Amino acid sequence: VIARTSTPNFSLQLVHFFTIIEHMRTRASLGEFELMVILALLRVGENAYGVPIAREIEASTGREVGLGSVYAALERLERKALVSSTVGEPTPERGGRAKRYFQVTGPGLRQIRRTRRTLVALWSDLPQLEGGKA
Amino acid sequence: MRSPKPPALATWILEHVTPRGKNEALTGDLLEEFGQRRSVAWYWRQVLGAVVVSLSGEMRAHWVGLSVELGLAWVWTYYSFFHLIPLLPEQVVGDSVRAASQGLVVAFNGSPRGFDPCSRSTHNLSGNGRV
Numbered sequence: 001v002i003a004r005t006s007t008p009n010f011s012l013q014l015v016h017f018f019t020i021i022e023h024m025r026t027r028a029s030l031g032e033f034e035l036m037v038i039l040a041l042l043r044v045g046e047n048a049y050g051v052p053i054a055r056e057i058e059a060s061t062g063r064e065v066g067l068g069s070v071y072a073a074l075e076r077l078e079r080k081a082l083v084s085s086t087v088g089e090p091t092p093e094r095g096g097r098a099k100r101y102f103q104v105t106g107p108g109l110r111q112i113r114r115t116r117r118t119l120v121a122l123w124s125d126l127p128q129l130e131g132g133k134a
Numbered sequence: 135m136r137s138p139k140p141p142a143l144a145t146w147i148l149e150h151v152t153p154r155g156k157n158e159a160l161t162g163d164l165l166e167e168f169g170q171r172r173s174v175a176w177y178w179r180q181v182l183g184a185v186v187v188s189l190s191g192e193m194r195a196h197w198v199g200l201s202v203e204l205g206l207a208w209v210w211t212y213y214s215f216f217h218l219i220p221l222l223p224e225q226v227v228g229d230s231v232r233a234a235s236q237g238l239v240v241a242f243n244g245s246p247r248g249f250d251p252c253s254r255s256t257h258n259l260s261g262n263g264r265v
Contacts, residue, residue: 068184097162
């Protein structure tokens, strides 16, 4: 006699359906600002958190950068598993708030290399951009 | 001369409007930067920018649920306006509209002396001058 297995309790609620659709839209490629943030993160190296990353971008672009935008980009990158973060110790000069340190993951490095290959291929052989005249 | 402390209201907005758990590191970074070299105007700019980015990000992240909720709200408003309200007695609708309009006036201008929004004689204040 074959024992009848119990039916698995699989209930897909409406909220799960919405979440699945929302996650289907998540892009694997890097947006322009995300690319700037992840490259700045690589340049800062160890102990990279919001302030040095924003300063690095400001130094490169010459424009003020919103720390909120930097954190939003870092959170998107973390959702894509391209960066990871660890929480540090709270310090008095930060009003008792802890720092959040970010690192580029292995998939993140691979994605950066892939993006560079794509962009270099697109930038090459463009006669309209030669000579420095618009 | 630069203020030694960041605006408390801006910090409060940052901590209460942006999603809890995501803002601790951001708030700490802003306080650290402000303590080193930044102005009050910079602090406000950063806080308001962070709030806008956070809210738009939440809306983008939950666009399906938000669209459904807005659709349901629109259907409910349409249905109640054109199908439910005409079924109500005229007196009830009139009283409700009058009470709502007086509530709006009180909300914007403050309560006049002796005005009790809960009193049944409230509508006498806005009508024929007899109190």
